[in-house]
Amino acid sequence: MTRRTSLPGAAELFRQTGRAPSDNGNGNGDGDGWFDAGQPASTHRARPASPRRGSPRQKHPSKITVYVSDEELLALEHSRLALRATHGLAVDRGRIVREAVAIMLADLEEHGDNSMLVRRLRGDASQ
Structure with a gap:
């Protein structure tokens, strides 16, 4: 053998x-x-x-690098595990991030200046 x-x-x-x-x-x-x-x-x-949707698990032609804090990564992983345990959704962290981006971009397109993204970014810029 x-x-x-x-x-x-x-x-x-x-x-x-x-x-x-x-x-x-x-x-x-x-x-x-x-x-x-x-x-x-x-x-x-x-x-x-x-409606705008995040792309499913597949080979993506483009890539970006996003740096997150330890707390943000832990929260993302906790969310992934909660989606699996509570809702039966076995998804990876990338899929969660793509869905979150799709939600925020759809909100920006629909609400513009009153979107959650604009409000949150303005709040961060003023600090």
């Missing part, structure tokens, strides 16, 4: 996987066409009729 593991070959690692079902063909994979990165800002489409 050998202790050597079997690893995939280069052809398997670098194969073409095709477009994701939500990919609208412009390469950014957002699927709803609300924001097309290849288009100038003046030609962006109006807000979609359906």
Whole structure:
């Protein structure tokens, strides 16, 4: 019996996987066409009729790094565990953050100056 593991070959690692079902063909994979990165800002489409949603667990083409405090990370992890234990939702922290961002952006679009995001940011700036 050998202790050597079997690893995939280069052809398997670098194969073409095709477009994701939500990919609208412009390469950014957002699927709803609300924001097309290849288009100038003046030609962006109006807000979609359906409510803004965070994207599900999938391979995302873009990445950002967000630094949080120990308390914020602990609260996020506690929320993830509560969603699983209380509501039966097994989601990762990234999904929770994407949903929270979607909620805040929808609120900003709907309420503008009276949105929770604007109020909270103004409160932080005044301190």
